[in-house]
Every structure is written in C-alpha cells, then in structure tokens.
Amino acid sequence: MFDSVEKVQQSLADQDFICDKKIATVVFLAAKLEKPVLVEGPAGVGKTELAKTVAAATGRNLIRLQCYEGLDEAKALYEWEYSKQLLYTQILKEKFTGLMDGASTIREAARRIGEEDSVFFSDNFIVARPLLQAITADEPTLLLVDEVDKSDPEFEAFLLEVLSDFQVTVPEIGTIVAKSRPLVFLTSNNAREMSDALKRRCLHLYIDYPTEELEVRILETKVPEAAKQLIEDLVGMMHRLRQLDLKKAPSISETLDWARALLALNASELNEDVVNQTFSVILKYEGDVRKAESELSKLLQKKQGEAAAQAATPSQTPSATAVKKGALH
Amino acid sequence: MQKKILEFTNILRKSGIRVSTAESIDAFKALEVLSFDDREVFKDALRTTMVKRGEEVETYDQLFDLFWSGFYDNLRESFGEAANGLPPGMDLERLLQQITEALKNLKGDFGDLSELARALLTADLSMIEQLIRAAAEQAGTGRIENFLQVGFFSRRTLDQMDLDGAGGELRDLASRLEEAGLSAEEIQALRKLIEGLMEAARKSVRAYTERELQKQNHDYMEKFRRETLLEKSFYHLTEEEIRKMREVVERLAQKIKNIMSIRRRRLRKGKLDLRQTLRRNMPHGGVPFDLIFKHRKKDRPKLVILCDVSSSVANVSRFMLQFVYSLQEAFTKIRAFVFVAELGEVTRIFQEKDINEAIEEALEGGDVINVYTRSNFGYAFHYFWQNYLSAIDKRTTVLILGDARNNYNDPRAWCLRDIHNKAKNVVWLNPESPSAWGFGDSVMNKYVPYTDVADECRNLRQLTAVIDRLLL
Structure with a gap:
C-alpha cells in the first residue's frame, strides 16, 4: 500500500492533507503492521480528517462508527x-x-x-452495523471509530475482542473472519482515559496543534485563494491566541473557518475592526471572547512589531528551519 | 541493536512508563519495516508502539535524547576544547602531519601505539566512544544507583580502558619525537595537547557515568514528588507546588467524574416504561421485543460552601474550590461564600470567570469582604443566618472550610445549629488535626455537635476522600 514514510506523506499531501513526519510514520506502521491506530488530541486538529484522507489515499471504503454514551452491540455490530x-x-x-x-x-x-x-x-x-460491515466487506476497508472516549467502558471491552482478531461470532451463524483486515482508526478527545488493554493493542498517535509553518502550509493548501500575507498574519495571531489561557483554544478547523470568513468579508488584512467582528468564528465561549478582546491590541501590536522587523530584513526566509521544526514536532 | 532497544525499554519502565511485552514486540516489528537512517522516524516509531499516554511523551522525549544520543556531542565538545588549546598558528592537522613525518624518520608509525592512545592522538571520536562504552560495560557502570558512586565507577572505567597507560605511551612518544628533532615549540604544543586530551578523556568518562546514572534514575524523582504531593500539607506549599498541585487536582477531578459516570449508569435503570415500550414495538406487531425502562432521576446534591479565606487556610480553600468547581456538573447548584469576619457571596464570580481566575479573586475577598481582618467565625455564621438561611433546604449539603480559630470571639454556635437543622448535611473540613481542636482559641469543639462530618483535611488525599463521600 505504502512503500515508505515519505510516500505516505506525499500521498496524503495529494489529498490536500498536510502533515508532519510523525503522523506519516504512524500511518505507515499501521498499514504495515496491520494494527489499529488510536488518535488523540484536542478537538479540531484533524483526527477524523486524517482517517478520511487515508481512506481516500488508499482507495479504501470508509466505514464510520460514531460512538456515544449508550452505544451497544446491536448498534455497532x-x-x-x-x-x-x-x-x-x-x-x-x-x-x-x-x-x-x-x-x-x-x-x-x-x-x-x-x-x-x-x-x-x-x-x-441480519442487519450489519459498521463493525460487521468492515469485517465482511469484500474490498479492503478503513474503519473509523470516532470519539471512542464517549462510549461506555463495556463497549470498549467488546471492541477489544473485535480489534485483536478481526473476527466476530454470531451464535446462530458462526464465526465470521475478516476477508481482508481493515485499517482501523480510533479517535479520542480524552474525555476519559482509555483502558490500558485497548491502548496496548493500538499504535498511539497524539496530534497537537501544528507549528506555525505547518499551519501556514495547511492554509495555503486548503484556502488557496487567500493572500500569503493574510495567511501568515492569521496563523501568527492564532498561535498567540493559543498561548492565552482560554477555555477552548481555537484549532485548525477554526483557523480554516476564519480564513474563509475573512475572504467572504473581503478583508485583505487583519485589523482591529475585522478581528472584533469575526471573533465569534474562532472563539466559542463568551468568556474567551472577552479575554481575547482585552488582549486584542497586544495581539495585533505584536504582529505589527514583527511586520516592522521583517520589513527591515526582508531577505530572511525561515522556511528551511521551519520544515525541520515541523518534522521534530 | 536489539539489546539496546531492550535496554531502552527497561529504562522506560523504570521511569514509570508502562510498556508491556506485546508492545516491545510491536516496536521490533515496526523497526523491521522501517529504515534506521532517519532519526525522527526511528523515534516516532518507538514512541507510537510503546508510549500510549499523552503525559508520558515528555518523559519519553527526554529519555530518548539521553539514551540515543548526546554523548557523542559531549565528546566533541571536550575534545574540541583540547584541540583549541593549541597555540595560535598551529592546528591539529598540521601537527599530526609533522608527527607522522618525524615518526617515519624513527622508522615507526602510529601502529606501535595502543588503540586508545592512537584514537586519542588522532581525536577519532567514534573510536573513543566505543572504547569508553566497552570499558564502562566491563566496569559495570549500568548498576550505578546514586550520585556518590559516580567517582567510583568513573575510576573503574578509566582503569578498565587503561587511560594512564595510554597517557604514558603518548608522553613517551613526545620525548622520542623531541630526540627526532621536532622543534621545541612543537614539542611544547604536543605535550600540552596530550595533557588536554587526557583531561578530556577523563571528563568524558565521568560525563558518561553521570549520564548512566541519570538514565537509571530519570523521572524517579519526578514520580516521587508527584506522589508526595498528595500527602503534602497545604500549609507548606511553594508557588511551584501550587501550580503542580493544580494539575493534580484537575486529574483527580477527572478521575472522580469517570467513577461517577459509572455509578450513575448502574443507577440508571428504573421501572418498565409501558407507554414507551408499546410505542417502540409497534413495528413488531405489538410484540414487546425491546423493553424501555424509565430512567430513575439521580438526586444530585445542592452545595453551599463557606470558605474561610484568612491566610492560614487559604490554600485549603483554594483547592477545595477548584475541586468543587471542576465537578460542577455533579451538583445541581453550587453557592460559594467566603468569609474572614464579614461574609460575602462569590457565586457570581465563578459563573463569569475562568475557574482559576475566579479562585484567586475569591481568595482576595472578591470585592465583597475585607480579608485583612481577624477571623471571627461567630460573626460570619450569624451574618449567614440572618441573610442566607433561605439558601438552605433539605437537599443542601453545607461544606465549611476553616480552622475554627476564633480569636476568642463569641462562637455563636446556635447559628450553626439552625443551619444544621435545615440542611441535609453539614460537613466541616479543618486543616488542623483533631487533637488540636478546642485548644487555644480554637472553638471547633463547640461546632462539632452541629456537624454530620467533621474531618481533618490537610492534604490532597484527605480532600479527595471527602469529595468522594460527598458524591456517594
């Protein structure tokens, strides 16, 4: 499916999903070792998107199981x-x-x-629910178990059985063994700690907020019509916002929404008015908005300071070190 | 390589990261399909197979760096220093060339020297590293346990690699070269270089031993500190510990939330809901395949907190408030009051602000009271009795935090009696141990009869126990 880590990175990028080497390594190993991947990280950093993209990149059918409290075998299997x-x-x-x-x-x-x-x-x-669908499918599939932390511990235990052998026993029919092992992605927002048994069976991937350079690249890919300067300002501002002690820090999906909102408003640069009008796109709590507003001038001032510094030394392009930093991250 | 990875796994385990055998097997499998040349990929591969908890990643990163690298850089640094010690206008390469030439005249070459001496003189770092590693293994440096042993194991390693012998050889060589007609300047530079190299080698061995110690002990201290934090008295906390403590409280709150959700689920099933069952089973021709049960309503407690925020108990109040507000959804309603002598309500601050900010503000009196007075429990209770008694009903738990050091004022325990009569529960947490209650200006003994639970609460472990009981 994939030959090397670089290939993974490349084919994900072909699907407009920009990621660092860390993510690519895990995806590569998951495909090679046929192990499920447990993806953790704050909301909106692209956990679900990763699974979807891998499905698209490998040409597999995506079968999605959305978890919630009270989900039981009848709904899952x-x-x-x-x-x-x-x-x-x-x-x-x-x-x-x-x-x-x-x-x-x-x-x-x-x-x-x-x-x-x-x-x-x-x-x-028999009505096949996602887990059974993934196992009985003729074509190789990708099974996405979304927000597994929302499910009950009992369901988790049951999931273990399926994940370790990729087989299901229906008493009246017999044991059904998967024709081809599906790739499995489990995502979690850490609403609760998953059990050790589950973790042991999975490869673990923690996706954090991206570095500035990576986020700029993501924006350039996803919102190509935005001007470069605007993207850079926007990303810089986002990173400063994440430094604040907010109830819900904005993540990549918010950055993307914001960029699109600014484009829709025809804003070519970030200034106090524009930011004030569009705060609601990125901050989802009243308290957060107020906090950010009070720091707004500081957030923007910093940006202007940086802009001035950059104007003084225009030849500096941090992209080389940037890429390296991204890989480290 | 396999041995090295196993060793690394052991070190991870020692540092409190749980790595099962199945997981280390996964790591090996992963390395089979990957190439080793990319260090980052190697690191990520080991991490994704063996380290599964977000908070362990930091430890892993540190250990990885300690284990897989760094020593070479260390060597380069100390040997670079030695080479820099040469007088201006002379560099290592030229000097070596001259030595080679001079040796030719003596009909000899570097081959006569021992491996170590040769490696030292030519500053062959990877060779030196190999020799040090081999010698350290022979000397048993891996068994090092504490800092006092660093000297001992360094010495053993040096003996094992026979550094002194190599030094003798090199000095010997210098004298022979002098006879062979190297200029006095050059000889002097060479002698100095040799001493520098010896010193660098000694330093490197010591550094190696220290790293070995760090590897063995890494995170041991950290783990130790985290555990003792639970037992640590609230009275003596540094700024740093308060910050750490906050994280611990957060984690504990999360844990309790998980437990609660399980308990609640067990309680959930109630009587058969006939109406819903009939409705749901209409597609089955009225045959009741799916039974629907009524959800029993869980009686969530109402909470009224009275916090003494005088400096003596401020820390207890701080963590209590953080704890309670982290678990907000477990209660139907929380009202928080702070007092020293005056009493005021701070519920609103908690609704409006971020929790940590709100706590700090509440501890400052929250604009409603003056905190710079002397504690007067009687006055505060009386004030509460006059103004807020209506806040208490049969489902309310009253939680009081304070040391009951009343500065010899009238305790007015009858106010607490009335509160007790109206409330479901009165819980008093006192940071002082029960043996001190009632002594000096403590009036705790006057209040105890009107509480359902009066407990010592001096550290996090006790605080957790109280909260747990509150929610049962």
Whole structure:
C-alpha cells in the first residue's frame, strides 16, 4: 500500500492533507503492521480528517462508527431484523402448516420447524452495523471509530475482542473472519482515559496543534485563494491566541473557518475592526471572547512589531528551519 | 541493536512508563519495516508502539535524547576544547602531519601505539566512544544507583580502558619525537595537547557515568514528588507546588467524574416504561421485543460552601474550590461564600470567570469582604443566618472550610445549629488535626455537635476522600 514514510506523506499531501513526519510514520506502521491506530488530541486538529484522507489515499471504503454514551452491540455490530422475520412468518404461515401436516406429535412438529430454523437466522435477516460491515466487506476497508472516549467502558471491552482478531461470532451463524483486515482508526478527545488493554493493542498517535509553518502550509493548501500575507498574519495571531489561557483554544478547523470568513468579508488584512467582528468564528465561549478582546491590541501590536522587523530584513526566509521544526514536532 | 532497544525499554519502565511485552514486540516489528537512517522516524516509531499516554511523551522525549544520543556531542565538545588549546598558528592537522613525518624518520608509525592512545592522538571520536562504552560495560557502570558512586565507577572505567597507560605511551612518544628533532615549540604544543586530551578523556568518562546514572534514575524523582504531593500539607506549599498541585487536582477531578459516570449508569435503570415500550414495538406487531425502562432521576446534591479565606487556610480553600468547581456538573447548584469576619457571596464570580481566575479573586475577598481582618467565625455564621438561611433546604449539603480559630470571639454556635437543622448535611473540613481542636482559641469543639462530618483535611488525599463521600 505504502512503500515508505515519505510516500505516505506525499500521498496524503495529494489529498490536500498536510502533515508532519510523525503522523506519516504512524500511518505507515499501521498499514504495515496491520494494527489499529488510536488518535488523540484536542478537538479540531484533524483526527477524523486524517482517517478520511487515508481512506481516500488508499482507495479504501470508509466505514464510520460514531460512538456515544449508550452505544451497544446491536448498534455497532449487528442486529436481527425482527420485523422482517415476523413478516416472513406471517406470509409463510401456510407453508408451515404444510410442513407440520402428518406430524403425529407436538414433538415431531417442533422438530420439523426446528430444521428450518436456519432460514430465519441467516444473512438474509441480519442487519450489519459498521463493525460487521468492515469485517465482511469484500474490498479492503478503513474503519473509523470516532470519539471512542464517549462510549461506555463495556463497549470498549467488546471492541477489544473485535480489534485483536478481526473476527466476530454470531451464535446462530458462526464465526465470521475478516476477508481482508481493515485499517482501523480510533479517535479520542480524552474525555476519559482509555483502558490500558485497548491502548496496548493500538499504535498511539497524539496530534497537537501544528507549528506555525505547518499551519501556514495547511492554509495555503486548503484556502488557496487567500493572500500569503493574510495567511501568515492569521496563523501568527492564532498561535498567540493559543498561548492565552482560554477555555477552548481555537484549532485548525477554526483557523480554516476564519480564513474563509475573512475572504467572504473581503478583508485583505487583519485589523482591529475585522478581528472584533469575526471573533465569534474562532472563539466559542463568551468568556474567551472577552479575554481575547482585552488582549486584542497586544495581539495585533505584536504582529505589527514583527511586520516592522521583517520589513527591515526582508531577505530572511525561515522556511528551511521551519520544515525541520515541523518534522521534530 | 536489539539489546539496546531492550535496554531502552527497561529504562522506560523504570521511569514509570508502562510498556508491556506485546508492545516491545510491536516496536521490533515496526523497526523491521522501517529504515534506521532517519532519526525522527526511528523515534516516532518507538514512541507510537510503546508510549500510549499523552503525559508520558515528555518523559519519553527526554529519555530518548539521553539514551540515543548526546554523548557523542559531549565528546566533541571536550575534545574540541583540547584541540583549541593549541597555540595560535598551529592546528591539529598540521601537527599530526609533522608527527607522522618525524615518526617515519624513527622508522615507526602510529601502529606501535595502543588503540586508545592512537584514537586519542588522532581525536577519532567514534573510536573513543566505543572504547569508553566497552570499558564502562566491563566496569559495570549500568548498576550505578546514586550520585556518590559516580567517582567510583568513573575510576573503574578509566582503569578498565587503561587511560594512564595510554597517557604514558603518548608522553613517551613526545620525548622520542623531541630526540627526532621536532622543534621545541612543537614539542611544547604536543605535550600540552596530550595533557588536554587526557583531561578530556577523563571528563568524558565521568560525563558518561553521570549520564548512566541519570538514565537509571530519570523521572524517579519526578514520580516521587508527584506522589508526595498528595500527602503534602497545604500549609507548606511553594508557588511551584501550587501550580503542580493544580494539575493534580484537575486529574483527580477527572478521575472522580469517570467513577461517577459509572455509578450513575448502574443507577440508571428504573421501572418498565409501558407507554414507551408499546410505542417502540409497534413495528413488531405489538410484540414487546425491546423493553424501555424509565430512567430513575439521580438526586444530585445542592452545595453551599463557606470558605474561610484568612491566610492560614487559604490554600485549603483554594483547592477545595477548584475541586468543587471542576465537578460542577455533579451538583445541581453550587453557592460559594467566603468569609474572614464579614461574609460575602462569590457565586457570581465563578459563573463569569475562568475557574482559576475566579479562585484567586475569591481568595482576595472578591470585592465583597475585607480579608485583612481577624477571623471571627461567630460573626460570619450569624451574618449567614440572618441573610442566607433561605439558601438552605433539605437537599443542601453545607461544606465549611476553616480552622475554627476564633480569636476568642463569641462562637455563636446556635447559628450553626439552625443551619444544621435545615440542611441535609453539614460537613466541616479543618486543616488542623483533631487533637488540636478546642485548644487555644480554637472553638471547633463547640461546632462539632452541629456537624454530620467533621474531618481533618490537610492534604490532597484527605480532600479527595471527602469529595468522594460527598458524591456517594
């Protein structure tokens, strides 16, 4: 699927997903070792996006299982389709009567019906939920278990069984083994600590906020129509915002939204008015907005200071060191 | 290489990172499919297979650097110094060339020297590194346990590699070269270089030994500190410890939240909900396949907190407030009051501000009270009784934090009695140990009869126990 870490980085970039080497290494290993990946990190840094992109890059079907409190096997694995079974019994009533014709005892009649059991407990009446879909699919797939931290610990234990062997036992049918092992991504916002058993079976990837250079590159790819200067200002401002002690620090998705919002407003540069009007795009709490507003002049001033310094030494391009920093990160 | 990775795994384990056998096997598998030439990839591969917790990454990074690199740089630094010690106008390369020539006249070459002496003289760093490593292994440096042993193991390593012998050889060589007609200047420079190299080698061995010690002990201290923080009395905290403590409280709060969610789930199932069940099972022709249960409502406690914010108990109040507000969703309603002598409500500050900011502000009196007075519990309780008694009903737990050192004022315990009669629970946390209650100006013994729980709360462990009981 992938030959080397660089290839991974390249093919993800082809799908407009810019990432550092750390992420690429883990994806490469996941594909090679056929191990699930547990992706952690703050909201909005692209955990789900990573899974989607890998699916696209490898041409695999994406099967997504969104976790929530109370998610159970019936919703995640499979469920018998009761109503269909009922309907069939209604329609086939006469056949059953025919079947039982000539049965001398009740025991005999029950035996005859019992022999036809398998008709009703077959693939025909099973509703495959995401986990079973991923296992029975003919083509290799990518299974995304989103926000696994939201699920209950019992579900986690059950997930373990599936992840370690990629096989599922349906009592009425038997054990179903995956035709080809799906790539599995689990994402978590750390609402609760996942169990050690689960962690042990997974490769672990922690995605943090990107470095400035990386974020600039992401913006350039995702919002190509924005001017370079605007992108740089925007990213710089974002990084200063993340330094503040905010309830919810803005992440990449917010940066992207902001850039798009600014474009929609035809703003060519960041100034106090524009920022004030659009704060609600990046900050989601009243308190955060107020805090940022009070620091706004400082946030912007710094930017102007930097701009002045850059104007003085225009020849400096930090891109070489930048890339290296990104890799370290 | 395998041995080295296993050793690294051991060191990770020693530092408190849990690495299972299955995980180290994964690491080996990962390295089979990767190339080693990219250091970053190597590092990430080991991390992703063995380190699974966000907060352990920092430790891992430090250990990785300690283990996999650094020593070579260290060598370069100390030997660079030795080479820099040469007089101006003479550099190592030229000097070496001259020595080679002179040796030719003597019908000899470097080959006569021992491996170490040769490596030293030509500043062959990777050779020196290998020799030091081999010697250290022979000397058993890996078993080092504390700082006092650094000298001992360094000495053993030096003996093992026979540095003194190599030094003798080199000095010998210098005298022979002198006879062979090297200029006095050059000889002097050479002698100085040799001494410099010897010193550099000694320093490097010591540095190696120290690193070995660090590797063995890394994070041991850190872990130790974190554990003792739980036991540490609130009375003696440094600025730094307060910051650390805050993180610990946050973690504990998270833990309690997890436990609570499990407890609540167990409580959740109530009676059969007939109406919902019929509705839900209509597609099945009214046959009740899916049973729906009523959710039992969990009785979440209301909380009223009275915090003494006089300087003697400020820290207890700080962590108590942080704890309670981190667990906000566990309570239906929280009202917070602060007092020294006057009493004032600070609930609003907590609604408006970020939690840490709010706490600091509350400890300063929050614009509602003057904190620079002497504690007067009786006055504060009386004031509460007059103005806020209506805040208390049968579902309210009243949590009081204070040392009950009343400065010989009237305790007015009857106010607390009335509060106690109205409330579900009165819990008093006192940072002083029970043996001190009632002595001096402490009036704790007067208040105890009107509390349901009166406990010593001097450190985090006790605080956690109290909170846990509160939520049960």
